[in-house]
Amino acid sequence: MKPKLTSTDASLPATMQTKQSLYNSYANMLLGYLFEALKNKTVAEQYLVDIFNELQFSDIQAISKPGVNTFCQLQMMARKKLTSFSTIADECADADDKPKGVVVSGNKFIDLMSAEQQIVFCGVHYHGKTTTWLATELIKSEEEIKRILKESFIIIRKST
Secondary structure (H helix, E strand, O other), X not given: OXXXXXXXXXXXXHHHHHHHHHHHHHHHHHHHHHHHHHOOHHXXXXXXXXXXXXXXXXXXXXXXXXXXXXXXXXXXXXXXXXXXXHHHXXXXXXXXXXXXXXXXXXXXXXXXXXXXXXXXXXXXHOOOOOHHHHHHHHOXXXXXXXXXXXXXHHHHHHHO
C-alpha cells in the first residue's frame, strides 16, 4: 500500500514553481527598487533573496490573486524589510550619541555582539565600508578587522 500524500506535500512542488515564476517575473524590478534604496548591490541582492525565501504559500496565494498588483505587493514586503535596515543603519550612524559600549540596540543579533564587533559589522554590512577602510578608521590591522567581522558572523549563525 502506498503512503498517501497530504495536501501540503502535494502542493509543495506547485508552491516552489509559483515562487520561481514570481522570481523570474519580478526579481529584476524588485532588485532595482532595493538597490535604489540601499545603494549597495550586495546588500540589495541579499534582501531580495530573503524576501523570496520568506514567501509562504499563503503569501503567494494572496499576491497572485486576479486583480492584485503582484509587484506592488512584493514592493510592500520589501519596504517592511527596508524599515529594519534604515532603523539599524540610523542607529549605527548615531553611535557617538550612545552610552559607552553600545552601538546598536534592539536588534537581536547585533545586541549579542561586543561594541567593537558591532562597529565592524555595521561598517561593512550596513555602510558598505571595506575592511581596509575600517582598519584605517579604527587604527587596527586589516587581519584584525577580518577576524572581528568573522566573529560577528559566528555570533549571528549561532543565534539562528
